Every structure is written in structure tokens, then in C-alpha cells.
Amino acid sequence: MKKIIIGGTASLLGIGIAVGTYLFETAPSTHLPSEIGTPPEQKSPPENDDTLQPIESNGPIGYALAGELKITYDDGEHWSRVPVGIESLFAGEYNGQENELIEHSFYLSDDRSAFLYVEGADNQRVKLLYSLDRGDTWKVADIDGTIAPRFRKVDFLNEADGYVVYTGERTMSSEATKVFLTHDGGESWTEVPHPDHYRLLYDGNFIDEKTGFLSYGILNPEEPDLYVTQDGGQSWVSASIEIPDEYHHIFTTAETPYIEGNDLVLLVNQGSSGDYKGGKVKGKFISEDNGLSWSFQHEVYADE
Structure with a gap:
């Protein structure tokens, strides 16, 4: 009798194990979430500087526009990125x-790189981005924020003195002129008076x-x-050109x-629109009173 009970119990146990195994294997599987790793940073391929050609070279110094602004001091062998958006230039x-920078809107020399640019969409401000170490570090100087520029020009006379001239608010034949001077190498700029004159600046x-x-007059001028x-922009007079x-x-x-x-x-x-001798001839004048009056010397060709 005991053998029968033990045998029956063993049989029932075997059936239970088999049924349990079947149910486990046929039940829907549940996967625990695996750890999601952060994907590696996606970087665009580096710019091939070997294909860049310097523009507006000053000896070995030049720049290139290829999706971004870069400068070189060794005729294109090495390049430094200028941290400014192309559109703001x-x-x-x-x-x-826009395949080259606006003429006169930048300055490149052995000891200084400087670029005028416009910041903002509605309230635009004219600023100067400049470097004194060939592009290793950059500084930004605020120039002005009253008008969006048409003509723009920056230049430095020495390590300390420089000027910015720009115009804006143009109508058909008139616009406002702005003149700024620096005496600390471009760190700060001071606006000086301008002539009470609103022709388009040349x-x-x-x-x-x-x-x-x-110099004013770009729309069919009849005379210079x-x-x-002579006092740093505090007063202006019309020059006499004979x-x-x-x-x-x-x-x-x-x-x-x-x-x-x-x-x-x-x-x-x-x-x-000049056509005298093919438009290639200019008049050369000399001043002996620091620019107040000018006397004619002779004709010169444009490429002299």
C-alpha cells in the first residue's frame, strides 16, 4: 500500500514539474530594460585647410571664407578660425x-587682426572683433548701436590710434555719417562730430x-x-580743390x-561713368596746408 502511495505521489510530482515547465516556456517573455549608453558626440569632419587660398593677402597675411572666417599669417600654411558668424560680417x-569681405571692413597686419561686424536683428549694433596675437585670443569692442551700416571702414594708424567710419539710414541720395576714434589700440571708441552734410559717402x-x-558724392557727381x-573731428570744413x-x-x-x-x-x-581716356585717368593734386586747399599737378593713370 505504501509503495502505491509513494509511486502515485512521485507521478503527480513529475506531472506538476512538466506542466510548470511547459507554462513557463510558453508564457510571453518580459525583457528588463538594458542600460542605454550615451551615443558618442557627433562631430563634422574637420575643414581641409589645404584647399584654402588666402584672399586680400598682405604679404603672407590673408583670410579665407569657407563656411567660416579664417586668417593666416604664413601664406596659408596654418589657419586660425575667427569666432564670428559670416552673416554678421x-x-x-x-x-x-559675399564671397569676399566688404572692402575696408577689416584690418590685417603683423600685430593686429580686426573685423567690423553687426550684432542683432532689430536693434543692430556695430562692433569690432580684434586680436593682438595673430588669432590666439580675441576681444570685442562696442562701437555704436544707432544705425545699420552701408559703407563701413576700419583702420589703425599705429599701436594706439585708429578710426572707424560708417554710414546708414540711406534714402535715395542721402544718409547719415558716423566717425569714431580710438587712442587705446581699439579697446574703447569715441564718436566725434561729422560734417553737417548728408550726401552719400564715397x-x-x-x-x-x-x-x-x-569724400561725398557717388551718384553722378559733377565736382569733388x-x-x-584738423582737430580730430571736432570741426570740419569743405576743402578747396582747384x-x-x-x-x-x-x-x-x-x-x-x-x-x-x-x-x-x-x-x-x-x-x-567717366569716359575721358577710357575712364582710366585721374587728376593728381598736392596740398601745402594740410588738406585745406589742393592744386592740380598732372594726370596719372589709375594703376600708377
């Missing part, structure tokens, strides 16, 4: 090409910390329209004066 009232410059020029300051009768309505647009040897020289070109 062309912002404002500029409608020209160009402007300073030849030293006191003497500066603004040049203003000069054009011989045979050149009236031919030499119409004053370029920025420059020093040549012991002379202060001014070239006056024919404007955008």
Missing part, C-alpha cells in the same frame, strides 16, 4: 557679393590722429566734395588723401 544696408580716412577727410578736419577748366566735369570724385614722401597727395577720379 555682411549685415546692415549691404547688398553686394570714402573717408585719417592720416594722423588729428587730420581726417570725408571733400571735407577736412580743378583746371579743361577738367571740369571730368575729375569729379575725390579719393582719400595720402602722404607721398613730403607731399600730401589727393587723387580725383572720374566717378563710375
Whole structure:
């Protein structure tokens, strides 16, 4: 009798194990979540600097625009990235090409790199990004925030003195002019007065910390329209340019004066529509009173 009970119990136990095994194996499986690792950082492939060609080279110094702005000091062998957005370099009232930087909107020398740019969409501010160590470190100087620029120019006369000239708020034939000076190498900028004159600006410059020029008239000018300051922009007067009768309505647009040897020289070109001798000839003038008056010397060709 005991053998029968033991045998029956063993049989029932075996059946239970078999049924349990079957139910376990046929039940839906439940997977515990595995640890999700953070994917590796995705980086775009590095720019191939070997394909970059310097633009506006000053000897071995130049820049390149290839999705970002870069500068070189060894004719393209090594490049440094400039931390500024490409679009901000062309912002404002500029409608020209963007495959090269706006003429005069940057400054490159052995000891300084500087770029004018515009920050903001609605409340635009003109700023200067500059480096004194060939692009290893950069600083930003605030210039102004009143008008979006059309014409823009930055230049340095020495380690301390520099100027920024820009214009904006253009209508058909008039606009506002802004002039700023620095005497601490670009760290701070001070706005100085400008002529009470609102024609479209052609160009402007300073030849030293006191003497500066603004040349107006780009829409069919009939004669040069040049203003000069001899006190660092505190006052401006219209310069007198003595054009011989045979050149009236031919030499119409004053370029920025420059020093040549012991002379202060001014070239006056024919404007955008001049056709005298193919439009390739300019008038050369000399001043003996630091830019207040100019006397004609002779014709020069544009590439001289």
C-alpha cells in the first residue's frame, strides 16, 4: 500500500514539474530594460585647410571664407578660425557679393587682426572683433548701436590710434555719417562730430590722429566734395580743390588723401561713368596746408 502511495505521489510530482515547465516556456517573455549608453558626440569632419587660398593677402597675411572666417599669417600654411558668424560680417544696408569681405571692413597686419561686424536683428549694433596675437585670443569692442551700416571702414594708424567710419539710414541720395576714434589700440571708441552734410559717402580716412577727410558724392557727381578736419573731428570744413577748366566735369570724385614722401597727395577720379581716356585717368593734386586747399599737378593713370 505504501509503495502505491509513494509511486502515485512521485507521478503527480513529475506531472506538476512538466506542466510548470511547459507554462513557463510558453508564457510571453518580459525583457528588463538594458542600460542605454550615451551615443558618442557627433562631430563634422574637420575643414581641409589645404584647399584654402588666402584672399586680400598682405604679404603672407590673408583670410579665407569657407563656411567660416579664417586668417593666416604664413601664406596659408596654418589657419586660425575667427569666432564670428559670416552673416554678421555682411549685415546692415549691404547688398553686394559675399564671397569676399566688404572692402575696408577689416584690418590685417603683423600685430593686429580686426573685423567690423553687426550684432542683432532689430536693434543692430556695430562692433569690432580684434586680436593682438595673430588669432590666439580675441576681444570685442562696442562701437555704436544707432544705425545699420552701408559703407563701413576700419583702420589703425599705429599701436594706439585708429578710426572707424560708417554710414546708414540711406534714402535715395542721402544718409547719415558716423566717425569714431580710438587712442587705446581699439579697446574703447569715441564718436566725434561729422560734417553737417548728408550726401552719400564715397570714402573717408585719417592720416594722423588729428587730420581726417570725408569724400561725398557717388551718384553722378559733377565736382569733388571733400571735407577736412584738423582737430580730430571736432570741426570740419569743405576743402578747396582747384580743378583746371579743361577738367571740369571730368575729375569729379575725390579719393582719400595720402602722404607721398613730403607731399600730401589727393587723387580725383572720374566717378563710375567717366569716359575721358577710357575712364582710366585721374587728376593728381598736392596740398601745402594740410588738406585745406589742393592744386592740380598732372594726370596719372589709375594703376600708377
